Amino acid sequence: MKVELETVEDTRAFGRALAGVLRAGDLVVLSGPLGAGKTALAQGIGAGLNVLGAVTSPTFVISRVHRPGPGGTLPLVHVDAYRIGGVAEVDDLDLDASLEESVTLVEWGVDKVEQLADAHLEVRIDRRDDDSRLVEVVARGGDWPDRLAGLAQHAR
Template identity: 60%
Template sequence: MSSALQTVELPEESDTVQFGRRLGAVLRAGDLVLLDGPLGAGKTALARGIAAGMGVTGVVTSPTFVIARVHRPASGAPPALVHVDAYRLAGLDEIDDLDLDTDLTDAAVVVEWGEGLAERLADAYLLLRIRRRDDDVREITLEPHGETWAPRLAELLS
């Protein structure tokens, strides 16, 4: 069951990265974040920000062709970030083959194109629906599932 939806407007790509940075700062091992939106909406920009907020250094790009990448914070301390692109996955069996539920024990997992596939990996997850308007402003609707997200979203959006 999801809680109340909230939407944020992000005028520039840098605002999307900064919002991701704030989200990354509240993530912990076991968190599942699904990013939904059309090509060019800003999913990977958001993932770059999440990685920065988690302390990951280095280049974060869409893992379209490798499907999943593990990024570790510069400090080496957990949690790691598992960044997944489910665009090319054909179904539930292929997402199961990635063993993402195992990764959730010591990492935060962010799945681009994950809606309809990855929700079953965790009882609590955050779905972010990203839309890019004609004026290039990104609208991100936050759809929390599970009790753990409400207090962290209040912190994130304050």
């Protein structure tokens, strides 16, 4: 599934829509160059899950846990794997300890975190010269294709 997003706010809105198909145990891996909009998408997901606290890039703390706010039901574990060297360092974070009851969202996680779940969602974001974004959502196993069908209709 590919979606064109004109503004940063459109990126956040897409994240809110994506949150509507997420459930406990989901692993979402975000990729794209610096400034592509990974954190903006994470902010939208956090808003859609109705988590407490501002969702900001966890670059220096590596991982943040956002608890559900009023009306929210799922915690969001937001990870920035940019400075993580590989799978062994990911294992040291113990992300699998909270995976089953949370949505785990990992920026820069390609080839580092896929072993955490049997299935995951990969979201690739490319920023164009005009500041619009092209977002490609790729299902990696599980029931993601069925869930993404609902997202495609919601995102239109």
